[in-house]
Ligand SMILES: O=C(O)COP(=O)(O)O
C-alpha cells in the first residue's frame with residue numbers, strides 16, 4: 001500500500017524549533033515571547049496560520065506585519081532543526097514498513113524546503129518517495145488536494161494516512177483515505193472525536209497495525 005505520513009507531531013516533535021523561531025521573529029517585531037504550549041497549539045495549518053495566531057496572541061491583526069512575519073519565519077525555517085527529535089522508534093518503523101513492501105510519502109502543511117531540511121538533518125529523508133508540503137498545492141490541508149497529490153506522487157493506489165491532528169482527520173475524510181492516528185502529537189480534541197481506523201502511541205505498534213489493515217484490504221479485494 002501507499003503510506004502517507006504527516007510530519008509535525010506525527011514523525012517529529014518539532015514544536016521546540018517552531019517555538020524558538022516564533023519567538024525570534026516576534027522579538028524582531030519588538031513583541032514578547034510566547035510559551036511552548038501556546039505555540040504548539042498553533043501548529044498544524046501551515047506558516048501563514050501560525051503567524052496570524054502569533055500576532056493574534058498579541059492582539060494584532062495587521063496584513064503588513066503578517067506578511068513581514070511570514071517572510072521572516074520562512075527565511076529561518078530551513079535552519080530550525082537543532083531542537084527537533086523524531087518520536088521514539090520512527091526510523092525502525094519506517095524501515096519495517098518499507099520491508100513490508102509499502103511505498104512511503106509525506107503530506108505536511110510545513111513548506112517543502114524546511115520539511116526536506118529537517119528530514120535530511122534527522123537522517124530520515126531517504127525513506128520517502130515523495131514530499132508534498134504546504135506550498136505544493138494551491139490549498140493546504142484540510143483540503144484533500146495535497147493528500148491526493150502525495151498519493152499520486154507515490155505511484156497511486158490504495159493508501160493510508162498517518163497523522164496527529166484534527167486537520168489530518170478532516171483532510172483524510174475529505175480525500176476518502178483511512179486515517180491512522182498518532183496520539184502523542186499536537187491534537188487538541190480526544191482521539192474518539194476524530195474518525196480513524198486505528199490509533200497508536202508507540203511507533204513499535206505501527207508495522208503490525210498496517211500489516212493488519214493491508215491484509216483486510218487484500219481480503220476485501222479478493223471478495224469483490
Ligand atoms: O506546518 C504546520 O503547521 C504543521 O505541519 P504538519 O502538517 O506536518 O502537522
Ligand SMILES: [Mg+2]
Pocket residue numbers: 006007008009010044163164165185186
Ligand atoms: Mg501534524
